[in-house]
Amino acid sequence: MNQATDPATFAAGLRRVDAGALDIGYVDAGPPRGPVVVLLHGWPYDIHSFAEVVPLLTAAGRRVLVPFLRGHGATRFRSADTVRNGQPAALAHDTVAFLDALGVDAATLAGFDWGARTADVVAALLPERCAGLVSVSGYLIASQASGRAPLAPAAELSWWYQFYFATDRGRDGYARHRRDFARLIWRTASPRWAFDEATFARSAAALDNPDHVDVVIHNYRWRLGLAPGEPRYDEWEARLAGSPGIGVPAITLEGDANGAPHLDPSAYATRFTGRYEHRTVGGGVGHNLPQEAPRQFADAVLQVGD
Template structure:
């Protein structure tokens, strides 16, 4: 990923990789949990070689991203990650970018594309539309589906918080193995990412994220209106490619369930060959191809718009 840069953006001092030509069309790549920016190591190089400027930030609570104030809430609700992303784009003077992600990063990309379409050239999301709400999460699921979310309930307890703090590495390895059962990662790959969990706010952010989903942790009032808008499941109109690995072992919706929520140019792709949840790291070429396809679709849409305005 090259040298990690730091920039003050919003409430954070953000650590991020900046790969490719500075004047290239921007791509913002967002990781999830328990992963980090290295999920995009190969994707970033492919896109950079194609002429893109690729920005890959450590999310709050990961890597070298830290809070500017010791008194800032260590908030993990879904909307705050989108505000972090907008603040980063502003700090880097990037007006528009293709936004792409998986896991927490896919949800953040969804929110950006739905609520800030003027900042998004296009959108790539693994497992489609993941925007949720505390209201929706209050409804019980069938037992088999609840079982897949076992760690969410574990984190709801102080025992779970202490357990995650003590066993971060073991926890991440278990999730990697169950979410991507056919991914044969090596110890060096794993250790490189787990080092990002040494962040002093990591446990606070992870626990806050999952407790907020269940209504067990309060969000910040300043985000309440945005959360109400997200609870209404706003559509995404920017050009979009959604991706799914054929052996994704993590909880995820069926593609047919979210298709109506994408109202602009849209394509869904299933990536085969034993690809699991960490799709950009397991299938970097396919993920990068999706980003470039969205960029081309955005260019076509803008060209068509210009022609219609002239006409």
């Protein structure tokens, strides 16, 4: 097997680039002049979610870029003075800076969890940088105001870890038990995915990043309005608070066994104002859809980019 097809060696040829506030570690696979696809992972996952997706895309002539998000894996902040901000607008800004650093004008953006949220923000605010969008669990743009609004009790229960992270006890607990925490999230978010320990360990290593806990805790506290964002993103946040439509070609995906909080597709269909399709992926597929159903994820990426 080569680097692109063997999950155990997927990150062996990792590259690095200075992009904005970050020194980003990333995989770069496929023909250098092919149409560009950027794959964005979620939490608590990493780039290995796409190890089996990448060869399907490169075989179709795509250049595929898979960066570690801030606070994950090989990606590092370039300055000790930079705020360890997990605000979604900051992650979207990272993606644009990553494209700029590599000289990429526009790319198909595809992701899940934090990665889908990030791709949605770029597609909504900077459509000229997004040739197409694949978003697991649909339209994930939200504001602090919406995050402060109480939900029904059953919905609040599904977000239990948000409230845990709002406390000092939760921050300390996550710092001490982040791998056990991640394993619990994997099992509850994908209750029918029979991942093995080697698969988990490959991704869990990304949680050892020195900035991981700070970024994760800030992300969830910001969502509840318990931590401030950076003023540099205020203009973006004002636009995102209006739930802007996404006009680029888009496909949303949902696993039929997703145990993580998610909306019914009918709740967000009207937010996609361009060519749009929703697909539910059957067979017990959970939250980590690209790793659980790589062929279906890759097919969507190829079709949205045509």
